[in-house]
Amino acid sequence: MEVVDILKKYSKSIDEEIKNSLISVDPDELQKSTLHLIEAGGKKIRPSLVVLSSEAVGGHAEEALKTAAAVELIHTFSLIHDDIMDKDDKRRGRPSVHVMWGEPMAILAGDTLFSKAFETVLQTEVDGVSYERVIEALKTVVDSCIKICEGQASDMCFEGNFDVSEDEYMNMIYKKTGALISAATRSGAIIGGGSPVQVETLTEYGRLIGLAFQIQDDYLDVISDEENLGKPVGSDIIEGKMTLMVVHTLSNASNKDKEELVSILKADKDTNVARAMELFEKYGSINYTHDIAHEHVENAKKLLETLEESEATFALAKIADYVLQRNK
Known part of the structure; x- marks a missing residue:
């Protein structure tokens, strides 16, 4: 079974749960947004x-569909607010919410999705799941929301700061990207009645593939082509973003090369993307980024081997591989 088929298997049921949770939103403009x-x-x-x-x-x-819907509601809330902060005009081939309805309504749309997510998890009890499991799943979802905000704030604070350590960078991407993926696997294991060991195993699996997901994005920004990427190659360099490649190069470069890379990242226009890539190559940072992403995925798959083999664990292993196989 291909990953696209795995993801399609429950998407219709998840969409129905999402729409059920938003059907009561009023007025119409807020619901549409x-x-x-x-x-x-x-x-x-x-x-x-x-x-x-x-x-x-x-x-x-x-039993897990409502929590699944809640996780997607949180993901969507974060995308709407990200687009406002980054001033991005498009998302999923459509105009961004703030472009269509304006920033005030877009903020309210994000806040509504955020609030509805918690309500949706709490409604899981009607599906026969124990109250204790529902509360534990809710705690997990709430914690991921706090981490997303912390990660986004750290990312903003990193702008113009070229002394970020690899540990600081990894902590930021875990909070910004990995925390919700880890919350998805943890809350699912809780709702499913997993043992404490199984819950921790799947939490760590989610953390590892979440980190790999963002690191692979860093990698694709440099090695992909514009058609597959959907944006100019090296756009992270143009925007002066801190990526694993940048952090690794800056921590290993000579003073001269470090100064040159910082000046490239700080450039307002005519950014020398090609020279930045040469510096990445010189210090082995492109391969390093590639290897770290692969290492995280392999470790995630090894964790799955400690669980009883099933269609679900096979699908989780396929999703881990997909993190590295995607081209955008």
């Missing part, structure tokens, strides 16, 4: 991870 990105599609990796993690510990898919 909350549904805008959801109706545009998306791969549904995070909610699928919730359901698969539940199944991997012997739970039933139906």
